[in-house]
Each structure stands twice: as C-alpha cells, then as structure tokens.
Amino acid sequence: MKAVIFIFCLIIFSILIRRAYQNTKKVNINRIQLKTNTNHDGKLTILHLTDMHLENISVSPEDLKQMVQNQKIDLIALTGDYLDRKRTIPKLIPYLQLFKEINPQYGIFAVFGNHDYVLKEKILLN
Numbered sequence: 420m421k422a423v424i425f426i427f428c429l430i431i432f433s434i435l436i437r438r439a440y441q442n443t444k445k446v447n448i449n450r451i452q453l454k455t456n457t458n459h460d461g462k463l464t465i466l467h468l469t470d471m472h473l474e475n476i477s478v479s480p481e482d483l484k485q486m487v488q489n490q491k492i493d494l495i496a497l498t499g500d501y502l503d504r505k506r507t508i509p510k511l512i513p514y515l516q517l518f519k520e521i522n523p524q525y526g527i528f529a530v531f532g533n534h535d536y537v538l539k540e541k542i543l544l545n
Contacts, residue, residue: 446478446486464490466521469498472534473510480513487521494525499532 466487495518501511518527
C-alpha cells in the first residue's frame with residue numbers, strides 16, 4: 420500500500436513539475452475591457468509581462484516584437500521573475516532594448532520578483 424501511495428505522489432509531483440515547466444514556454448494574451456466612472460473615451464493598451472524566467476523562455480525578443488507590432492502600446496508593466504541566475508543577465512538585454520524601442524507613451528515600470536535577487540549587483544538600465 421505504501422508503494423502505491425508513493426507512486427501516486429510521484430506521478431502527481433511529475434505532472435506539477437511538467438506543468439510548471441510548460442508555463443515558461445507559452446504566451447498568454449488577454450484582452451480586457453474595463454468600464455470606468457470617468458468620461459475618458461480613449462483606450463489604454465498595457466503590455467504586461469511577468470514570470471519570464473529567461474533560462475527557459477522560448478519566446479525570443481523578435482517573437483514578442485511580432486506579437487505586438489500592430490499594437491500601440493501605451494504602458495509596459497514588468498512584474499518580476501525575469502531570471503534565476505546571474506549568467507542569464509545577458510539574455511535580458513535584448514528584451515530591454517525591445518521595450519525601449521516600443522517607446523510606450525506612459526513609460527515602462529518594473530518591479531523585481533523573488534527570483535531576481537541576482538540583479539541586485541548589476542546595473543542594467545541607464
């Protein structure tokens with residue numbers, strides 16, 4: 420009976436690990452419309468990227484550029500977990516260059532996630 424429980428737990432654990440790995444390989448695009456109490460008729464397009472984990476990402480800066488090329492991006496929000504290892508910092512640079520090239524009207528805002536501690540000693544942006 421213990422062997423059956425162990426094998427069951429091992430299978431569940433394997434499924435969860437695989438799912439977590441697959442999540443770093445796919446891009447979710449959500450379009451949301453919000454109603455506000457203001458008289459503002461305009462649209463605000465936000466590019467929100469989170470949990471990129473560049474060690475495992477399969478979406479290149481060129482792929483990302485193609486995904487948003489016909490969009491007018493007003494604001495970019497980067498919400499952490501860009502990378503896990505210091506040696507991956509060079510992979511981040513082309514993405515930062517792309518964000519700068521997009522040149523959103525209201526700016527680029529970023530916060531570090533718990534995995535980004537490796538960036539604390541390296542200055543990436545001027």
